[in-house]
Amino acid sequence: MPKDVVPRPDAETLRAADADRHQIADRIKAALDEGRLSLSEYDDRVRQAYAARTYAELLVLVADLPKPGLSAAEVTARREAEARRAARKMPLALMVLWTVWGSLMAVNLMVWFLVSVTVAGDVYPWPIWLLVPGAALGAATVGVQVIRGQQRRR
Known part of the structure; x- marks a missing residue:
């Protein structure tokens, strides 16, 4: 050239x-x-x-x-359909947090299941405690979506 x-x-x-x-x-x-x-x-x-x-x-x-x-x-x-689709889309940070929480929940449930199958007697269901951060994450997701909806209407 x-x-x-x-x-x-x-x-x-x-x-x-x-x-x-x-x-x-x-x-x-x-x-x-x-x-x-x-x-x-x-x-x-x-x-x-x-x-x-x-x-x-x-x-x-x-x-x-x-x-x-x-x-x-x-x-x-x-x-309008594109705007609604964009409004429903969850922010990347929340998608990452949901993915991390889901992975941790799956691993904990699998470990608890394997322990309860191999041990004689009852095993405390510790994965239930992961529902607390899951509920907090759910509340944060709903809050973010509501705020985004209010901003879109202005």
Whole structure:
């Protein structure tokens, strides 16, 4: 590679091909057919699409348009579903704590079971004491989710 050529890290600075321009023009045409663009907007955007040199210049022309065939209600429903999914997702720290607690509980239950099977007589069920930190962790999880829900409603 010559020394004066600098590699470009982002794909948007790459030059677009005729097929790319045609694909963007088709998306703009679909938006016109769906009534999202006026005829003059369509004209301007198609002219700019065929004059574009890079992907960045092409992508800007369709950035405000949904995929062809999607209605505004479908776009809104998808965004709301994504927001609900993100709100339900537990923070990473809580997931790690639940994993640690579950692992400790499983190991303790297995050891207690093996001891109680191999020893004659009753064995004190010490794994029950792990329910205390489990309950605290459950309360913390519920509290975090409630706080996140209240912040989302504001």
